[in-house]
Amino acid sequence: MMRRSLTATPGPARLRISLAAQQNGCASGATEVTSARAAIATAQAGLTAAAAADTAARTRYLAATQAVAGARKTMLRxxxxxxxxxxxxxxxxxxxxIVTKTMITRRAQSxxxxxxxxxxxxxxxIATTRLAGATxxxxxxxxxxxxxxxxxxGTAPTAELTARAAAISRDVVxxxxxxxxxxxxxxxxxxTVHRSVAFAFQRMIDDAKAxxxxxxxxxFRTRQRQIELRKINGCPDISTAPASSCRVPTAIPGRSLHExxxxxxxxxxGKTLTAKSAGFAWLKAHADEYGFANLPSEPWHWSITGS
Known part of the structure; x- marks a missing residue:
């Protein structure tokens, strides 16, 4: 949320406080919904078992009443x-x-x-009602x-905030x-991402899916994997050649934000984003709301600095 958190006025400061509370509430709400769904599953399993037990008990009770009727008929004869x-x-x-005693037992069990x-x-x-409320x-x-x-x-000067956000992003890196x-x-x-951006990244994925x-x-990828990619992508020199000199732009090991x-x-x-893809269009419109920016030369590459 870095790009939306810079402002020098009291109003936006209050909004940021509200936003933090709302985000926590949203995360807690997701946990509550998950718990409520689990309760639904448990209750449904319990109902299935109870229905089966009730059917079995009714069957045993019916058999017992029939046995009593048969025994009485035999006694009269x-x-x-x-x-x-x-x-x-x-x-x-x-x-x-004997069968009457059994019938009484079966009736109680039923x-x-x-x-x-x-x-x-x-x-x-009750579980269904709770899930509806939680949702x-x-x-x-x-x-x-x-x-x-x-x-x-809309509460702060866009150019100023963009510059300050970029500076902070670089400091974070x-x-x-x-x-x-x-x-x-x-x-x-x-x-795999750095835990400092995990919540914002998850929200971005969830909101895109919605x-x-x-x-x-x-x-995340290791430095060794970055070196391997430099070799695979034909970079003239593994350690010094600029990313643009590779067949597929690949940062110098030690400089990649993936590391x-x-x-x-x-x-x-399952496909890499292109500038014409729906995924790229969505990210272009919304990614900065979650603190992510695009590297213009690579529609698929998104980071906290856009590099």
């Missing part, structure tokens, strides 16, 4: 037989008592299963971020390059 046989009647009565199913349905309903709050907060960013865009280790890098959707533009690419995770070669749909 034995009681009517002549000559009357006390032992057979006693045995039939015992059978009725009742519990039905109650559990009702609770599972209620749980899913609504998240979208509202993230929409507020865009509104505040748009307000900030100098400071990062002096102390950079791979521990300073993190991964955003499979793209507009129908799917972006990917390659960020400190502050540049990304962006692709869309």
């Amino acid at each position: 034995v009681q009517r037989q002549r000559p009357y046989r006390s032992a057979r009647v006693a045995h039939a009565k015992s059978a009725v008592a 009742g519990k299963a039905t109650a559990a199913l009702t609770a599972a349905r209620t749980g899913l309903s 609504s709050r998240w979208k509202t907060t993230c929409a507020a971020v865009k509104v505040t960013q748009q307000k900030l865009t 100098t400071q990062v390059r002096a102390t950079f280790t791979t521990a300073d890098a993190t991964t955003v959707y499979g793209i 507009d129908g533009i799917v972006l990917s690419g390659g960020g 400190i995770g502050l540049a990304v070669d962006i692709t869309s749909g």
Whole structure:
């Protein structure tokens, strides 16, 4: 957000404070939505299990009631037989008592299963309501971020801010390059970048996707990989030849912002961006909102300095 954070007036300062809070809220909202979606999945699994248990319990209860009916029918038949046989009647009565006891147990089990199913349905309903609320709050907060960013865009002298932002970006590069280790890098959707730009980069990818533009690419690479690319791209001299002398422009090892995770070669749909691609058009219109600028000679190359 570096290019949108410079201003000398109180109004924009307040806007920046609001923007920071909104961005935090947007990030927290995303976490809340993810949690709510997980709760939905858990509740749905619980409902599926409860429904299966209820069906099984009902089936067992039905079988038990049928067994009772059969036992009673047998008992009546034995009681009517002549000559009357006390032992057979006693045995039939015992059978009725046993299956009746089983039926009572099955009825209780079925009742519990039905109650559990009702609770599972209620749980899913609550989880669904929570997800709807979390999603609504998240979208509202993230929409507020865009509104505040748009307000900030028009609150300061553009030329002055651009110059100051560029100067700060160069200072950041100098400071990062002096102390950079791979521990300073993190991964955003499979793209390794410096952690200082990770949040802004992730928001840029997310917002582009929301507009129908799917972006990917390659960020950090080691100095050794930069040397290999210089060889592959036919640079006249690995250490001294300017990037423009290579078949594909490739920075001198030690100067590439890729080596400190502050540049990304962006692709869309698995293809390198061109000046006529939809991905480039979107980035040209929006990338500076997230602190990224393009190297004019390379439509795919975006960094915090545009170099």
